[in-house]
Amino acid sequence: MNSVISLVSVLIVTILILYLSYIFTKSIGKGFGLKRGGNYMQMLDRLPLGQDKAIAVVRAGSHYFLIGIASSQITVLAELTEEDIQNSLNIPNPQDKDGYPDFISILKKYTDKNRKDS
Structure with a gap:
C-alpha cells in the first residue's frame, strides 16, 4: 500500500x-x-530563396521597400509608396487592418516593370 x-x-x-x-x-x-512589427516599421512578407538568402517587403511609415537579405548584407531592391501599391494593385489600405499587399503581386509588378525598361 x-x-x-x-x-x-x-x-x-x-x-x-x-x-x-x-x-x-x-x-x-x-x-x-521573431517580432514581425513595431510602431513604425513592419515586415509584411518574406520569401526564403536559399540558405541565408531571402527577399522581403518591409513597411516603414508610408513607404514600402522590397529588400534582398543575405547573410552579410541587406540590399534595397525597390522603394515603393503606399499610394503606388494601392493604385496599381487595388488593395485595401494596410492601416485599416483588413489586409496587406500581396507579396507575389508586388514582386511581379516590379519584375514586369524592369523587363519593360530593358
Whole structure:
C-alpha cells in the first residue's frame, strides 16, 4: 500500500513538473520570438530563396521597400509608396487592418516593370 501511494505521488509530481515546464517555455518563447512589427516599421512578407538568402517587403511609415537579405548584407531592391501599391494593385489600405499587399503581386509588378525598361 505504501508503494502505491509513493508511485502515485511521483506520477503527480512528474505531471506537475511537465506542465509547469510547458507553461514556462511558452511564456519565454513569446518574449524571444521573431517580432514581425513595431510602431513604425513592419515586415509584411518574406520569401526564403536559399540558405541565408531571402527577399522581403518591409513597411516603414508610408513607404514600402522590397529588400534582398543575405547573410552579410541587406540590399534595397525597390522603394515603393503606399499610394503606388494601392493604385496599381487595388488593395485595401494596410492601416485599416483588413489586409496587406500581396507579396507575389508586388514582386511581379516590379519584375514586369524592369523587363519593360530593358
